[in-house]
Amino acid sequence: MYGRTRRPWVLLLLLALLIASCGPGHTPQPAARILPSVPPNAPLSVGDDLITPLPGGPAAFAAVESVLQSAARSIDLEMYEFQRPDLAGLMLSAHARGVAVTGILDPSEGSSQSTWALLAQAGIRLVAFPVEPLTIDHVKLLIVDGSRAVLGGINWGRHSVENRDYDVLVTGPAVRNLTRIFEQDLELAGNPTPVASTVADPLIQVLVTRPGDAIRGAAVSAIDSAQRTIDIEMFVLSDRIVIDALLAAARRGVQVRVLLEPTQPQNLAALAELRSAGARAQLFKPARGELLHAKLAIIDAVAVLFGSCNWSRSGFTRNHELDLLIRDATVARVFLDRLQVDWSGSAN
Template sequence: MSSVAGRGRGWKLRIGAGIALATLIAAAAAGLRPTASAVDVLVDSEAVFPAVLQLIRSAQDEVLLSMYMLGGESVAPGDPAGIGLEIVDALAERRAAGVRVRVLSTRFEVAEDRREPGTFATEDVWLHPVFDEARSRGIPILRPEASAGSIDHTKYLVVDGRTAIFGGMNLADAVATNHDLMVRVSGPAVARLEDAFEASWSRAVRAHGPDPRTAEDAPLVRHGSALAQAMSRAAAVREGADSCDVEVFVNTPDAHPLEPALLTILERLERGDRLRVAMLLFTAGKLVDGVVAAQERGASVTVAVDPERALYGVDCVTADNAASVAKLAGAGVPTRLYDVAPGQELHMKVFVADIGAARVWGVGSANWAGSDMSRNSELTGIFTGCPATAARVSALLDTDFEARAAPPTPAQLACFNSGRCRASLRKTCGERLRRSWLSGRR
């Protein structure tokens, strides 16, 4: 989706997002079908990891992978490889067959020691085997450009300009138990992801120079012709995928159109409408206020958030979500903490909104958090017009809310409503993060 770039242009972004979404919602309500894309949903690593490997191995022309976290633990001889190493192996095999491969990974920026090129810094030791293997196999990998205090948090794969997978899940063994969701898309929406990758790769080349394994800093080859995308979509529908209208919202260092789009959706919710939200981090003040306002207008709302028991690998005791949970619960919004297993996160960034006759749903990399809305590079798709897939996502969120989440206890709410107690939670989280980092050093 094209949007106005530049800071201080929020009102223009809001208007542009509103027009696009109003058109999308009206078309869905009327049963009209603009050019659509085939979409199917992948829930948790059991579905996501095999789908990613299968898609990479099917590549004939080009593989574009932008992944915040790409990792796999070291494995002993004879042991099965971790997902990160399996992906590197699949990428290397395709590259040897003449397929053009490009990888962007923000965590590579953390793991690589800029003071000594070719070596790794002390943190994120568990990522090193994947980056070592990628370099030894000649796979081009760059750090995305990021301004101070921001990251490229996107998670998407594009193959041959025809099919893509995107959403909230990182490709790493350490997060394989997370409850998460991705979508596989074939058709016109893939062009938006190609555009996003091309822009990110170009910014990375300008910021860091081309990867030493490739001199190709020219614009990427575009393989996704309209005919090829249509054929790919038709094939996916024949294999059981649904047909959706999709708007892809890409936050970049210069433009952040996602929050205005989400606010437009929240503002359209009225009495009799429904909203379900499942979110790792829900801290963006405008979105919290938008959900509260929708509830006050009579919409039926449920919110499930992660309790942060394994956030960044440590127990962060709901430090980030505490204030929002207190505000939502205090306003009467049914708000629950996901019941996580040890080491697990509710890592989803998913919502479903029933607005009149239209069902609108979204999935992507962006938390409903201030940093993801205003600083980080993020990619989220908003979908309409695919009732079967939308019903599956809606049922998943309903089941999770009813069977896998619980309201905060009175003691938790008392703490969440206390500024002093919230500060104590943040201090505890920070101390645990520092200890975790120190224990992971070489």
């Protein structure tokens, strides 16, 4: 009485549902990408470089503190916002033990002046980047002993640790190319400095604006070359050229997913346009008042473009910005894991 009972009508019903799902008017949903997790703070080999992904403020500042404490010869810092007395204290301690410390600052960023003044009073060499009206030095770059660098989107502000940002700790040839940017900026600021030539590093490209406009070109090229997916977290998305490239990608069938910061009003227009083209786009929902301060794009789960540059006209053409383009699926996977957390937490 309670043994197995054959129910052929169940099989027929399932078959009918399967046929119906393939019929006209049914749009199959894209399969969810299942990516194995990678520890976010594990060093990863990328060509001749080692990259430690630092998704989020706590990971980034832990790396910053570690490299500052271990500095033996030199500390080179270029930072837009600097309001952390604890990090200033680590730089002062390094200076006191004989480490050569140099800082490049944006003289228009008023909230950081008291911190820079503490360093200047101790005799640390500080240089003002030559900003012009409507421009800023938005770079976030720390180089220690010419061998390790921390860079990305995070400021050293009072509340920066709470925000959503993406940074990396780098060793290898990329550090030489980042040092070249620092040397170039000293030269631009009127401090005669030998500027080294670029070192070949095929998997990690260092990109700057003012001088140059390489970041927008890299963003558009990456979007135009996308075959399957584009995943973006962005503080400001308003540049017409990049938005048009994203719209074209969505219309040719690329899965475009964009998460934007809600406090920036210009993001609303981009949000509406992207949705109209079939992209998945939504606003970030903070848990405790934090900002989506990220400037991140991941193309086909392989190429990662991130750094200080917002995707705005001012970011691409007026400000001094610094980004990296890393071509590595494992680095992309770490940042995608973080992006997925932010995306899921912001779902309507």
